[in-house]
Amino acid sequence: MPKPNDKQDLIRQILSIRILVLTLGEARHANWWKSEFLSLTGLNFCARLYPRSAFAQAIKSTSRSALELHDASIGRGNVFHLFRLPNELEIELDEFLLQNSKELEKEFRTHSDNREILSNLLSSMAGQKGNFKSGPTQVSFEMMPLPSVMASAYNWAFRNNEKIFPYFVQG
Numbered sequence: 001m002p003k004p005n006d007k008q009d010l011i012r013q014i015l016s017i018r019i020l021v022l023t024l025g026e027a028r029h030a031n032w033w034k035s036e037f038l039s040l041t042g043l044n045f046c047a048r049l050y051p052r053s054a055f056a057q058a059i060k061s062t063s064r065s066a067l068e069l070h071d072a073s074i075g076r077g078n079v080f081h082l083f084r085l086p087n088e089l090e091i092e093l094d095e096f097l098l099q100n101s102k103e104l105e106k107e108f109r110t111h112s113d114n115r116e117i118l119s120n121l122l123s124s125m126a127g128q129k130g131n132f133k134s135g136p137t138q139v140s141f142e143m144m145p146l147p148s149v150m151a152s153a154y155n156w157a158f159r160n161n162e163k164i165f166p167y168f169v170q171g
Helices: 006-025 040-049 054-074 087-101 101-109 115-125 146-161
Strands: 079-081 135-138 164-169
Touching: 006 040, 006 054, 006 087, 006 101, 006 115, 006 146, 040 054, 040 101, 054 087, 054 135, 054 164, 087 101, 087 146, 115 146, 146 164
Parallel strands: 135 164
Antiparallel strands: 079 164
16 A cells, blocks of 8 residues: 555656646647647636635646546446546545645646647656557556556547547556
8 A cells, every 4th residue: 555645746747747748638728628728828727716725626627627538438337547547646636626725736737739849748757658549548557657547548649639548447
């Protein structure tokens, strides 16, 4: 079982990958989903509606679009992906996002409209370059660390102007 700090690091890493993929997938970048909540304009709009939780609300709103696209491409059931993880992990991600929203916003907001910087950040979180193909792509749950495998798959997709939907099946 991971130590508390290891668990927090894992949660932060998954959330950071999620934020990068959400931002890169928006309409002004890769156009995987039509939202623009994570652009500077979108974040300013959210700040008027949710002054204390604008960034968290932008993440949650954009996540909904990403979730629907991934579910439509992969299917639902006993499969998990970056936007539909096991319940316990989703709860921890939500709590972490709400508790650290201001810090995360400072880290990601300034780069939200710069595709090159976002791609480089995602690339830095990726593991080895994988041999990926577009569409639904199963990754092994045992393939650790799973976040770096996910980052590698999305990094490949954004750099090759492809759509990929990495998923895993848990026991």
